[in-house]
Amino acid sequence: MATISSGITAPASARSAWLDRWLTRARLAPVVTGLVILAIWQIGVSATLPDFVARPSGILLAIPSTIASEEFWLDVLLTLGSILEGVVIGSAAGIVIGVAMGRVREINWVLTPYIRALYALPLIALVPIVILWVGYQPAARLVIVVISVFLPVAVSTADGTRAIPKDYLDVGKMFGARTHNVWFGIALPAALPFIVAGVELGLARGITNAIAVEVLASVQGMGMSVFTKSNELNENASLVYVLCLAVFAVGVRSLMIRARHWLAPWYHR
């Protein structure tokens, strides 16, 4: 507690303030922590745990052989392809349903109970019933990704199109806007930042759920390989996959932030 509040009430002691500033300004702190974490990991694992347990040097050595394998690229293609396909279908459906829910109260009332229930439900609970219906097939992964993306997109599009400033609608009415003009000419563009935020959330959930389906339904892909490689006591290769998934997830997230700035430059958060 003392350390937390010392930063708030009074300037910390001169030496530590200097250290703080230097470390922060130089952006060195994350690098130092990263190196320390890696060092502890490397030394700790080498000293105490069996050979197959992943360690930084092992992962580094495993990268070339993993990336060179055909299997790796097939996995990447299958998983990422399925996620992208699901995102396209899920967002398209989510936008249409979302605009309808946002603009027509009655549609909103009819659909809200289901959307709310599905939104609350951890989607991993849907995996068994989807497997039962679709089979232990890649289609099960696609279905789950579509639902994962559809829900947040529909909810946030509905929120966004419902909350249009009244001025926009008045101006539209003055210029004789018809219903479809209001929906797609006013409501949809006004809701763009919301839609992007929904897609962003959906993508994050879609990636996680795609991996979950792969493991539960034994569908080939990156998530499945993380588990099989680990079970074959090849943890280093398995972590290369995790690393790629993390890079993909972080990359997609920063891409979405950029997309928001590009699509809705007026909207700042």
Place this chain on the structure above:
Amino acid sequence: MLSRTSNETTERARGGESLAARVAHFRAANAWWIQIACYTLSVLLLIGTWQALGNSFGVLFVPFTTTMRRLWELLDSGPLLPALWVSGELYLIILAFNVVLGVVIGLLLARVALVSAAFEPYIYILYATPTISLVPFVSVLLGFEFWPRVLVGVLISIFPVLIGVAEGARSIPRQHLDVAAIFGSNERQLWRDVIIPYVLPYAMSGIKQSIALSMAGTLVAEFFLNPDGIAAVLLQGTTIVDSGWVLAVTIFIAALAVTLVGVGELVERYVIRWRQSAVG
């Protein structure tokens, strides 16, 4: 045309001559009834479609009535209630860790520059990484027992609290702290009067999300580290290809999830009201 002119007095007064305007007026005047009708229609539609589809699909999609009967069997004498206790214990412990660790780490991140600079990028990377992919490493290092499950669950559901608290504590206006300093607040007063009331709504919003998300954490932990609890019951239904069983458990989980989300909203509202009465 005739009917429009017959009750023209009221319609004229509103200037609502067109059909669209009259529909709009009707919708506005009967909003409450229409809302009730919509909810009823929506429930009836689901049950009706389900019943009809179930009767025509056979084994893979049993009708609504069969599913409800199966749910009753599972609750009455089946494995569902014992599994609920197992999952409930795991859930509560995961949630407790989320709240305590999330608040502490969040405050550290926000108020200690060095901690924030050193760890923030890694916390965000961990947040973005699909946690499920870390499960095999947890199971190899720590096994399949209770605490590894808690770890997996916490990794999945701690972030709303952690990030919410960090954002809240970071956005405390400088002036509030300065005023507290000018009036000579000591540590305890500073926390009681400024920091905690300010961060509380942010923390509560995170906790509300975590109440729902901890359920996902619990399920993932149960699915992937030797199936146990409700997840095991769900998988059991898949194994014996009993769609009534799986549907019943899925609906049970959905009902639980909706309840938990409701509880989260109630808790948030209660705490916010307490804060308003306590701090003003």
